[in-house]
Amino acid sequence: MTDDRILAFRDALRSGDSASAVDSFDGFDDAVDDQANRESALRDVARGVVARTPPDDPAHQAAQQFLQAVNQAQQARVKAKYDFALHLEGGPDADDVADRVDAVVDTTDAVDSAAGDLQDEAGDVDLPPSLAVTGPSALLVPKGTAIDAEYTAENLGVTEATDLAVTVEGYDVAVDPAAIDALLAGEATTLAVTGDADEAVEAPLIVTVGSETARTDLRVVDKAGFLDRALTVLDEVEERLDRVDDDDGGNGKGGKGNGKSGIQGLHNKVDTARKRIEKLIDRLESGGKGKGGKSVDNRIRSTMQLLGAFINQAEGLSGNQLSAQDAAVLAGDAGEVIDELDAATRAEA
Incomplete structure (x- = not known):
């Protein structure tokens, strides 16, 4: 199916x-x-x-x-x-x-x-059991939240597999069940890996069933780390906007006089978002928690709203000042920035 x-x-x-x-x-x-x-x-x-x-x-x-x-x-x-x-x-x-x-x-x-x-x-045919262990290839977890991943062990062979040890290594997590007594040919079972993401690290998470393994690239990311990731995606947004300008002979940033004020508005929102995020990273790295009673998380949410307006504007320009493909990619990439910022609000510093 x-x-x-x-x-x-x-x-x-x-x-x-x-x-x-x-x-x-x-x-x-x-x-x-x-x-x-x-x-x-x-x-x-x-x-x-x-x-x-x-x-x-x-x-x-x-x-x-x-x-x-x-x-x-x-x-x-x-x-x-x-x-x-x-x-x-x-x-x-x-x-x-x-x-x-x-x-x-x-x-x-x-x-x-x-x-x-x-x-x-x-x-x-006289064959040994053939196990497949599958799970997420990558796992991105905000620091201070729970790790919760699901894996599958499946016997794709034609003979029964018995007495299978189940282990997980690479981070302080637990796997359930810790052993499988028997797995019939064609049978599959689910494994749950759980723990607390209390330390920002990049580490391979290795789940082993019998002699077969599944590897997950685990990244536990703190608040500043997610803001850095947001900036990386924002670079891609800016690069595509620059290509739109180049395709239009350099007129995209020219303002209202050349009919491309919408593109200029997108540039302005990207520039503003970048400055806000960079300031938040500086504040976190210096140990600050915001001025005037406004928290870092509130400032992040304000930037998310700005990027939401960017998405609405890009979609509105589709077929006019932007091609449908450019509008879709710009909106999609801006959505990824919002996702990174949302994760930052859930992560510990």
């Missing part, structure tokens, strides 16, 4: 709604990554079957067909991501990218069908 996140991205492209396509791309990206992780363990099964059976064995043939289907699916995903990146820069139109996503759907369905055939035919 096709992941709903893939279908949502395709449908947004088909509708011509660039902003929705930008918003739904991350979900599409996560969905195809999840599929690729699951395929990785099944490839081990397929290769084990190929190594243990003659070419005329139905199991051998099913394994080869599965491996071929995986290669085609991988190519389809790469092409879809690449064409969407080009689309945002004025390349292929949205319908062409949607066609690429349809190819992802078709090749993923082919992989799932081939995987079913492989597992049906491989039942008589």
Whole structure:
């Protein structure tokens, strides 16, 4: 069954709604990554079957067909991501990218069908259990909040796995359950990793089930750290605005006299947001907590409101002073800045 996140991205492209396509791309990206992780363990099964059976064995043939289907699916995903990146820069139109996503759907369905055939035919092949451990590739947590992540251990082989130890390392967290007595062929179970994010760090979080692992790049970020991240995304907003100016022959910042006052308004909001964030970082680094009784968090929220106005203005300029693609990306990137600022309000200094 096709992941709903893939279908949502395709449908947004088909509708011509660039902003929705930008918003739904991350979900599409996560969905195809999840599929690729699951395929990785099944490839081990397929290769084990190929190594243990003659070419005329139905199991051998099913394994080869599965491996071929995986290669085609991988190519389809790469092409879809690449064409969407080009689309945002004025390349292929949205319908062409949607066609690429349809190819992802078709090749993923082919992989799932081939995987079913492989597992049906491989039942008589003497294979060890094949475990897959999957979870988030990255975890970004505000300092002072809770770490709460979910992982899945799945037996994709054809024989039962027993007496599996479950461990987690890299940060002071706990995993439940700490052991799995048995995992039947085709069976999956959920693992919960929990703890307190009381120290700002970057560390790999390694969850191990038996001999298989899943790695999550854990980042616990303090308030100033999120403000720094917001500035990084704001740089991308400013760079795209500058490219809009360059594409227009340098007239974008010229003010009301050249019909581009809307673009100038966007520049002004970015400049104001940047100055506010930089001042907040300086205040935090110097140990200050704000002047006139106004807290750092209130100042952050005020900047979030300013960027909300930026998004509304960019969307209003779509098809006029901005192309639909530029408007969608600017609004999406500004939304990312708001997300970073919102996380900053929840993080300890």
